Amino acid sequence: MIIELGHYALVLALATALIQSVLPLVGVRRGDRALVELAGSAAIVSFLLVTFSFAVLTFAYVTSDFSVRNVWENSHSLKPLIYKISGVWGNHEGSMLLWLLILAFFSALVASFGRNLPETLKANVLAVQAWIAAAFTLFILLTSNPFARLVPAPGEGRDLNPVLQDIGLAIHPPLLYLGYVGFSVCFSFAIAALIEGRIDAAWARWVRPWALAAWTCLTAGIAMGSYWAYYELGWGGWWFWDPVENASFMPWLAGTALLHSALVMEKREALKIWTVLLAILTFSLSLLGTFLVRSGVLTSVHAFATDPTRGVFILAILVVFIGGALSLFAFRASHLKSGGLFAPISREGALVLNNLILTTATATVLTGTLYPLVLEALTGDKISVGAPFFNMTFGLLMLPLLFAVPFGPLLAWKRGDLAAAAQRLFVAVGAGLLFAAAVYYARNGGPVLAVLGIGLGVYLILGSITDVALRSGFGGVAGAVAFRRFLGLPRSAFGTALAHVGLGVTLIGIVAVTAYETETVVEMKPGMLVDAGGYSLRFDGMRQGRGPNYTEDTGHFTVSRGGVKVTEIWSSKRLYSARRMPTTEAGIRTFGLSQLYVSLGDEITGGGIVVRIWWKPLILCIWGGALVMMAAGIVSLSDRRLRVGAPSRATKTARLVAGAAE
Amino acid sequence: MIRILVALFLCIASAAPVFAVNPDEVLADPALEARARAISAELRCMVCQNQSIDDSNAELAKDLRLLVRERLKNGDTDEAVIAYVVSRYGEFVLLKPRFEAKTLVLWGMPVVLLVLGAVTLVVAARRRRTRPAGSPLSDDEKEKLDKLLRS
Numbered sequence: 001m002i003i004e005l006g007h008y009a010l011v012l013a014l015a016t017a018l019i020q021s022v023l024p025l026v027g028v029r030r031g032d033r034a035l036v037e038l039a040g041s042a043a044i045v046s047f048l049l050v051t052f053s054f055a056v057l058t059f060a061y062v063t064s065d066f067s068v069r070n071v072w073e074n075s076h077s078l079k080p081l082i083y084k085i086s087g088v089w090g091n092h093e094g095s096m097l098l099w100l101l102i103l104a105f106f107s108a109l110v111a112s113f114g115r116n117l118p119e120t121l122k123a124n125v126l127a128v129q130a131w132i133a134a135a136f137t138l139f140i141l142l143t144s145n146p147f148a149r150l151v152p153a154p155g156e157g158r159d160l161n162p163v164l165q166d167i168g169l170a171i172h173p174p175l176l177y178l179g180y181v182g183f184s185v186c187f188s189f190a191i192a193a194l195i196e197g198r199i200d201a202a203w204a205r206w207v208r209p210w211a212l213a214a215w216t217c218l219t220a221g222i223a224m225g226s227y228w229a230y231y232e233l234g235w236g237g238w239w240f241w242d243p244v245e246n247a248s249f250m251p252w253l254a255g256t257a258l259l260h261s262a263l264v265m266e267k268r269e270a271l272k273i274w275t276v277l278l279a280i281l282t283f284s285l286s287l288l289g290t291f292l293v294r295s296g297v298l299t300s301v302h303a304f305a306t307d308p309t310r311g312v313f314i315l316a317i318l319v320v321f322i323g324g325a326l327s328l329f330a331f332r333a334s335h336l337k338s339g340g341l342f343a344p345i346s347r348e349g350a351l352v353l354n355n356l357i358l359t360t361a362t363a364t365v366l367t368g369t370l371y372p373l374v375l376e377a378l379t380g381d382k383i384s385v386g387a388p389f390f391n392m393t394f395g396l397l398m399l400p401l402l403f404a405v406p407f408g409p410l411l412a413w414k415r416g417d418l419a420a421a422a423q424r425l426f427v428a429v430g431a432g433l434l435f436a437a438a439v440y441y442a443r444n445g446g447p448v449l450a451v452l453g454i455g456l457g458v459y460l461i462l463g464s465i466t467d468v469a470l471r472s473g474f475g476g477v478a479g480a481v482a483f484r485r486f487l488g489l490p491r492s493a494f495g496t497a498l499a500h501v502g503l504g505v506t507l508i509g510i511v512a513v514t515a516y517e518t519e520t521v522v523e524m525k526p527g528m529l530v531d532a533g534g535y536s537l538r539f540d541g542m543r544q545g546r547g548p549n550y551t552e553d554t555g556h557f558t559v560s561r562g563g564v565k566v567t568e569i570w571s572s573k574r575l576y577s578a579r580r581m582p583t584t585e586a587g588i589r590t591f592g593l594s595q596l597y598v599s600l601g602d603e604i605t606g607g608g609i610v611v612r613i614w615w616k617p618l619i620l621c622i623w624g625g626a627l628v629m630m631a632a633g634i635v636s637l638s639d640r641r642l643r644v645g646a647p648s649r650a651t652k653t654a655r656l657v658a659g660a661a662e
Numbered sequence: 663m664i665r666i667l668v669a670l671f672l673c674i675a676s677a678a679p680v681f682a683v684n685p686d687e688v689l690a691d692p693a694l695e696a697r698a699r700a701i702s703a704e705l706r707c708m709v710c711q712n713q714s715i716d717d718s719n720a721e722l723a724k725d726l727r728l729l730v731r732e733r734l735k736n737g738d739t740d741e742a743v744i745a746y747v748v749s750r751y752g753e754f755v756l757l758k759p760r761f762e763a764k765t766l767v768l769w770g771m772p773v774v775l776l777v778l779g780a781v782t783l784v785v786a787a788r789r790r791r792t793r794p795a796g797s798p799l800s801d802d803e804k805e806k807l808d809k810l811l812r813s
Contacts, residue, residue, distance in 0.1 A: 125750030147734060235717055237717065240712065240713075241712075242711075242712045243712065298711075344787055352783060356776065356779045356780065356783065357776075359775070359779070360772055360775045360776050360779065361772075362773060363772070363775050364771060364772045364775075367767065367768055367771045368768065371765075371768045372768070375764060379764065381753075381764055382752070382753075382754045383705045383753055383754060383756070383759045383765065384712075384754055384755070384757050384759065385757070385758075385759060385768065386706060386714065386758065387703075387714070387757060388703065388704050388757045388758035389757065389759065390770075391757040392758065396772075397772060397776075457698055521683055521684065521685050521688065522685055523685050579667070601684070602684075610684060610685060652737050
């Protein structure tokens with residue numbers, strides 16, 4: 001009964017979304033306040049209905065109600081509680097419901113905290129949000145109903161895919177969706193502005209907190225997913241340029257560009273049309289990502305063709321929304337007046353360069369991801385586009401951008417002085433080169449590119465701090481004065497510096513791991529020693545064990561350095577009983593920012609086992625940098641200026657969203 | 663998330679986890695082995711979803727890894743090994759497609775976009791610089807102005 005109520009709530013949510021998508025627009029046209037105000041209440045009702053529906057599904061999972069097909073397919077009564085809950089979104093139907101829930105959540109946030117928005121703008125924004133919600137609710141109800149029943153009900157479920165039985169699944173998808181779907185608000189703001197035909201700096205100020213919040217969550221989601229793949233897959237890789245990863249990376253790149261262009265628009269009223277277009281494109285890429293992941297088109301074009309209902313449905317949503325938005329843009333963009341002028345060498349100019357490169361990078365990833373699909377569909381030729389392609393093209397594109405990053409904040413608005421900026425970066429450049437030379441010397445040579453890469457990272461970090469340091473006057477005025485000035489700087493200045501520092505940290509991690517990781521593949525028998533990263537690992541033997549729903553073989557290793565025992569590592573292989581599916585649980589130990597990574601292979605006759613041992617120098621910098629970037633997002637969100645002159649509650653909203661990211 | 667699933671379904675559907683490169687495959691000569699690894703990273707495991715033969719533990723990937731090492735031991739250059747594998751398995755095995763007619767758009771996209779974007783920006787900047795001066799007067803307007811000034 002409760003299951004049917006959950007299903008019914010979803011139907012009601014569709015009805016509410018339909019009301020919310022039409023009546024407020026009519027209200028704005030006719031100047032009918034009642035209809036305009038309806039938007040907010042409808043958004044909140046919608047959110048409550050979807051929340052109820054989601055809670056019902058969660059309840060079915062927690063109580064292991066196998067009469068619900070979705071629960072039977074993806075759960076097991078012996079599964080630990082946390083995986084029963086996270087299992088709700090570990091499958092197609094549930095994850096779409098989560099998508100919808102987060103969309104409704106953002107609409108409700110706009111409705112409750114956007115009180116300082118002009119009423120008509122708010123009504124339009126909420127109406128556009130409701131269009132998206134209606135489309136996706138319809139999609140769930142018609143093609144992916146999570147509440148379908150099974151008669152008779154089976155006694156036991158088929159269990160969740162073992163790889164997904166991990167804390168990673170509990171956190172990664174919700175964060176990713178908060179990011180993906182968060183950009184829907186920017187999209188709705190853009191469409192609303194196009195409908196009204198009016199746009200100004202205030203618009204950018206309203207949009208920026210949403211973009212920042214979504215970007216922060218997406219950064220967290222991607223980093224989390226990357227770390228999850230790293231420890232769960234047992235290959236020690238952390239980014240594979242897989243289409244599914246690209247699907248989340250493209251909105252991130254476009255979203256990063258959006259953050260920067262919205263800044264220009266807010267401060268200088270320039271780049272208006274471009275910013276609106278970027279807001280549309282960013283969410284379009286989120287939709288595209290949803291389509292790529294959910295339609296099965298990536299696995300193979302043929303799998304898509306055999307059961308095309310879902311794929312075609314999302315494709316239709318995609319075409320209607322992206323096509324519609326871009327047509328509206330084409331019609332209305334010329335009505336938007338462009339504003340402030342600026343010289344090529346200026347803060348604006350630097351931000352335009354950022355946008356040019358980031359957009360090109362997004363397009364490159366997009367082309368690379370879709371090219372094999374399109375080529376096969378058009379000509380039947382099969383080609384592959386994989387990591388080597390992306391590393392080369394993306395890397396080449398990023399190089400000039402990374403070098404330019406510290407210059408941006410040092411250039412003045414309107415007209416900047418490149419020579420003066422370069423002079424201020426002298427210390428950062430020098431330190432970068434010195435550091436590179438030191439690494440080169442310490443490593444007795446080594447790949448020159450890697451050494452320069454690390455130098456670039458150091459330059460990025462110091463160069464990003466330069467702006468904050470100079471503005472507080474460190475080195476020029478007395479320490480106490482400088483410190484007081486430092487504390488008085490706007491939060492967004494810290495946000496900028498932190499985000500760029502994070503980029504540098506990630507870069508150092510990537511370069512260090514790529515260039516200096518070591519890998520040893522050996523057959524080990526108990527008592528045997530292997531050296532890695534200055535540590536010595538002794539294999540002590542295997543042990544069998546049992547978990548709640550799996551059996552495992554665990555290898556035990558003793559790690560020592562200079563003959564002294566430092567720590568132990570357990571690495572195991574599991575076999576999950578319900579699906580007879582094996583997984584590896586790599587043994588990972590952290591030393592500072594570096595890690596030892598041990599993964600088990602086949603057992604060999606005579607009591608030995610194949611072992612793969614990696615030394616991953618500075619690998620934690622990769623995700624550490626992402627953490628710094630997230631912190632930067634949160635710091636920027638707390639900037640007073642996002643409150644003053646703009647919705648006084650916007651930051652509260654933002655903080656709420658940011659809180660969800662933590 | 664899905665990537666992980668697909669990788670698992672396709673590549674270790676029934677077998678227990680095995681490693682990509684196994685100790686028995688490794689060549690005695692470290693320089694040759696390093697070349698083999700570099701080549702392997704560029705070749706696709708054809709039964710997998712977006713994995714190189716260096717990462718994959720599928721049987722086919724193992725066969726290909728052995729083949730690559732066999733060719734290297736026979737004294738082939740890196741290019742010759744790759745050409746040989748392509749001749750047997752088609753271009754689908756290349757993770758970095760060659761630059762040719764059908765990949766023109768793929769390789770050309772970044773360059774064209776960058777150039778186009780830069781040109782657009784320069785043109786827009788030029789136009790912006792000239793616009794504040796206003797458009798020059800038409801002959802008609804000049805005549806009117808002259809008349810006004812003379813009178």
